[in-house]
Amino acid sequence: MRNTLKWISVIIIAISLCSCSIGTLFQSKSPTSQQKEESQKQIQEPVAKDAKFALKVGSPIIYVNDIPIELDVAVQEIDGRTMVPLSFFADYCQMKDLYYEPTNETITFSMPVDPSFLPTESKIVRLEQPGIPGEWYEIAFQDEFTGKTVLAFMVDQVQTGKEASKIVAQYNPFATQPTENEVYTTFQLQVKLVSLESTDHYPLDDALFHFVDPAGVEIPTTHAFRLQEESIGEVLQVNQVASIPYAALHSPEIAPIFSFTNNDEKAIYIKIQSS
Numbered sequence: 001m002r003n004t005l006k007w008i009s010v011i012i013i014a015i016s017l018c019s020c021s022i023g024t025l026f027q028s029k030s031p032t033s034q035q036k037e038e039s040q041k042q043i044q045e046p047v048a049k050d051a052k053f054a055l056k057v058g059s060p061i062i063y064v065n066d067i068p069i070e071l072d073v074a075v076q077e078i079d080g081r082t083m084v085p086l087s088f089f090a091d092y093c094q095m096k097d098l099y100y101e102p103t104n105e106t107i108t109f110s111m112p113v114d115p116s117f118l119p120t121e122s123k124i125v126r127l128e129q130p131g132i133p134g135e136w137y138e139i140a141f142q143d144e145f146t147g148k149t150v151l152a153f154m155v156d157q158v159q160t161g162k163e164a165s166k167i168v169a170q171y172n173p174f175a176t177q178p179t180e181n182e183v184y185t186t187f188q189l190q191v192k193l194v195s196l197e198s199t200d201h202y203p204l205d206d207a208l209f210h211f212v213d214p215a216g217v218e219i220p221t222t223h224a225f226r227l228q229e230e231s232i233g234e235v236l237q238v239n240q241v242a243s244i245p246y247a248a249l250h251s252p253e254i255a256p257i258f259s260f261t262n263n264d265e266k267a268i269y270i271k272i273q274s275s
Contacts, residue, residue, distance in 0.1 A: 130269035141262035147197025193236035204234040
């Protein structure tokens with residue numbers, strides 16, 4: 001604590017989530033009933049409506065939609081950061097469960113935010129623990145032409161056994177016939193361009209996609225192939241999805257695995273199995 005007022009600098013990002021691009025301090029005086037009434041009279045818009053905040057370093061007054069609110073202490077600048085009482089924003093940014101833990105000097109609170117600001121936990125997939133059908137998996141890599149690129153993959157519409165064999169026979173009556181110890185699996189490979197850096201499109205190519213067994217041994221093209229005659233030939237725009245039908249011939253006990261590996265040697269793996 002800097003002094004008895006217990007100044008606490010809160011990460012600027014927390015306040016930016018509620019459209020307040022300034023730092024914070026912990027202690028403040030809540031607005032009086034009269035001030036709240038005046039504020040409510042002039043601010044009749046829904047909670048989601050933007051509000052205008054005006055403040056000046058050295059002054060204890062903050063204007064909310066031109067209505068003055070007095071703080072216990074003046075706005076201060078410390079080490080290049082503008083400091084405002086955090087509890088003030090608890091009133092105006094819908095913060096809840098605001099709590100200070102003196103033992104480790106930690107502040108916790110919750111508040112509504114735009115979901116796009118929230119970090120997400122990356123799905124880690126590898127050969128030993130591949131992804132599953134029906135879920136999207138992203139991979140970011142550096143491409144020679146498109147720069148930093150992010151693709152997403154999903155395997156769905158998986159069918160195994162007789163129904164899959166019928167689909168393959170319709171596509172190619174001369175396709176390899178399953179032996180007693182083999183079955184066909186058909187599926188759709190969904191590919192989505194999430195973002196890229198240098199161009200406005202990303203070209204797909206057959207060579208990008210591989211199919212392997214659980215040991216990582218590549219399945220030959222006679223046993224893993226597209227169910228369409230022409231090549232993929234897709235050029236994806238951002239947020240565009242390409243749906244590509246595939247079939248794989250394999251042992252009933254060993255499900256094939258889709259694999260995408262880029263120049264950074266990063267890889268993504270999705271197990272192809274019906275539910």
